[in-house]
Amino acid sequence: SQKIEQNSEALNIQEGKTATLTCNYTNYSPAYLQWYRQDPGRGPVFLLLIRENEKEKRKERLKVTFDTTLKQSLFHITASQPADSATYLCALVRGSGNTGKLIFGQGTTLQVKP
Amino acid sequence: KAGVTQTPRYLIKTRGQQVTLSCSPISGHRSVSWYQQTPGQGLQFLFEYFSETQRNKGNFPGRFSGRQFSNSRSEMNVSTLELGDSALYLCASSLASGTGGFKNIQYFGAGTRLSVL
DSSP states (O other), rough: OOOEEEEEEEEEEEETOOOEEEEEEESSOOOOEEEEEEETSSOOOEEEEEEOSEEEEEEEEEEEEEEEOOOOOEESSSOGGGGGGGGEEEEEEEESGGEEEEEEEEEEEEEOOO | OOOOOOEEEEEOOOTOOEEEEEEEOOOTTTTTEEEEETTTEEEEEEEEETTTEEEEESSTTEEEEEEEEESOOEEEEEOOOOOGGOEEEEEEEEEEOOOOOGGOOOOEEOEEEEEEE
């Protein structure tokens, strides 16, 4: 069955550097991937969606790539700030049509130090 | 437009009791999904309702059930609570279900923190 793997270890970086988070999946390539941000005690918030035919998507300081050959998506935050500290989750749809359901990775916690 | 509202925010129950959680989706959203989040298992899909019908179900025991009303509001029920049911329960609404692309973007509520003693 389709599985998603994100680095469970926290990522610690210095303010101003670029943070890169990885999302790997098994089996078939999904039609699209979603990335969410979650702060402690709150629900996840949608950030970006990338389709399988899009190699790269950008939104302000955020950039997502999608490599269907490697079965991997990378999430980059450039010029990182302490306010970017949070857990980042990737998600994809398992199944097809109206019975498809969104499954999430475990998330990677990012700590940006000033 | 108001976001997804979950009530209550916090709940303390004892083993064997049952609990009902409530979720009001964003106006116009017909799909409501429920997730359980724990430190060890992450975000686990429970079930999804679309237009009052259960469209999808995750791998949880029958003690977990839900329903959706005609106004898209949804409730989740857990019977015979166990210690392992302690978790953050998140509700999310979206325009559509399944592989709808942008229509399947999940808008989450703040969650209900359930503690089972």
